[in-house]
């Protein structure tokens with residue numbers, strides 16, 4: 176039997192998980208000397224690279240001496256917390272990274288709680304100790320306090336600590352030690368992480384924790400072998416969460432080494448492999464021995480907390496920029512998303528309308544962003560939180576929110592959040608004129624807050640939140656304070672008219688952009704909506720003088736990317752998303768329809 180260790184790398188967003196895995200891969204000699212390794216190699220899909228975040232957890236196998244270490248890199252963003260929870264069930268130990276300056280953050284708490292509950296013994300890695308503002312001792316204290324607060328056992332409290340600068344491939348066991356490489360980290364892993372339990376001689380049991388899709392072999396399940404053996408060509412029984420048993424055959428068995436996947440013939444208890452050939456495979460399913468099926472406990476799949484309506488684009492400019500525009504195409508795409516993304520759901524509501532639910536705005540924005548890159552064109556509405564009844568009480572999701580901001584801004588932000596029904600829980604100075612304030616807030620109160628927060632803190636504030644629990648509904652929260660500047664004409668926006676409009680508020684539209692009646696071209700500086708004409712030329716004459724247009728000094732428009740636009744819109748507004756543009760519009764394009772709707776509201 177080969178010597179194996181299975182670990183997950185968990186942390187708050189950006190604390191350096193993927194960078195640490197790079198270092199483990201490089202320093203283990205898993206790569207051949209000819210292989211070129213990119214930075215954050217595990218963040219392999221386009222959006223991950225572009226945004227510098229991990230979206231999907233991914234596993235790699237690393238050779239160290241005569242051991243194989245299976246490492247699962249997890250996403251740190253709160254929207255993907257459910258995935259981390261599942262991954263933790265697949266491993267026997269975890270590396271918890273904590274940024275040596277930022278310290279314990281909302282998602283650190285979330286992952287520590289899950290890890291402790293599963294009885295795992297962690298290795299704490301204090302990362303980024305190279306930062307000038309790093310304060311490793313304070314952060315170790317914070318981690319210790321967190322473990323105590325979360326009822327860690329004596330054993331768990333006795334955690335090993337490794338100090339690291341993952342980016343530089345540096346690690347050491349004491350701050351007073353000279354800088355070393357990752358050898359001490361590897362040794363700590365081999366020493367402190369228990370060997371996998373399970374026996375190759377027992378009946379086969381694999382549990383699937385992630386799904387993948389391949390055009391040639393179809394759906395792929397990535398699974399941990401808890402007992403027994405599995406080989407290519409094996410007949411198996413798939414035990415589903417609802418107790419149903421489905422017959423299947425392993426058409427392909429895939430092993431991991433470094434960044435490569437290769438076909439293998441056989442694997443046994445303790446290892447992590449990918450299997451193809453079972454079309455109905457889902458996350459949490461157990462692959463069992465048909466002679467002696469013993470299903471493992473199904474996994475907890477997190478419930479969605481947010482919904483967004485996707486719809487066929489029906490704006491006057493519809494169909495001009497996208498390849499896939501019909502309800503059928505959108506439905507097919509949503510179907511294929513749900514095939515591999517267990518945290519999302521959708522239902523069809525009426526002609527060309529789909530309610531998509533997920534764990535947070537980022538998850539939904541990523542789907543929308545992927546779709547526009549694939550050539551889709553569609554509309555999306557304002558995100559709404561899911562309200563549900565628990566024991567007869569109307570409940571809504573609450574979030575734990577932490578803001579780090581210049582101390583001078585704390586008063587303003589506390590007051591603003593108060594109006595959004597946030598309750599302040601703690602306030603601590605962070606040094607260098609910064610303060611950290613913690614809140615509990617209904618998720619509804621957070622929608623649209625980020626833009627305001629960045630304005631109030633002049634871009635210096637950082638906010639982080641993660642799901643807490645469902646709690647009784649809190650009543651109305653304050654929403655956007657400013658109205659919209661709405662085009663009253665179809666045509667092309669002209670610099671001359673935009674110039675005359677720019678002291679009415681903040682414009683989103685640049686000259687020479689196509690506009691239509693009902694499209695929103697900016698944010699009004701007052702609370703009411705205002706219909707404006709952005710296409711009016713200079714004089715009464717028919718001749719447009721482009722020379723005069725060029726001389727006009729325009730404030731650059733505010734760049735409304737998908738996230739910002741989605742946070743900004745209100746109930747009676749929509750985003751029109753195409754591969755080329757993100758336009759904001761009123762649901763009712765005609766001003767008189769809008770009045771009627773407004774009166775009803």
Ligand SMILES: Nc1nc2c(ncn2[C@@H]2O[C@H](COP(=O)(O)OP(=O)(O)OP(=O)(O)O)[C@@H](O)[C@H]2O)c(=O)[nH]1
Pocket residue numbers: 186187188189190191192193194195215227228229230249250251252302303304305306339340341342343
């Ligand atoms: N100064 C410093 N920066 C680091 C160190 N390790 C990582 N970083 C930087 O921190 C940023 C985030 O690193 P990632 O490895 O993507 O963090 P992550 O935890 O995987 O992030 P998510 O997957 O999005 O949760 C990158 O810009 C890294 O270069 C370090 O030791 N020191």
Ligand SMILES: [Mg+2]
Pocket residue numbers: 192193194218228229248249250251
């Ligand atoms: Mg990452």
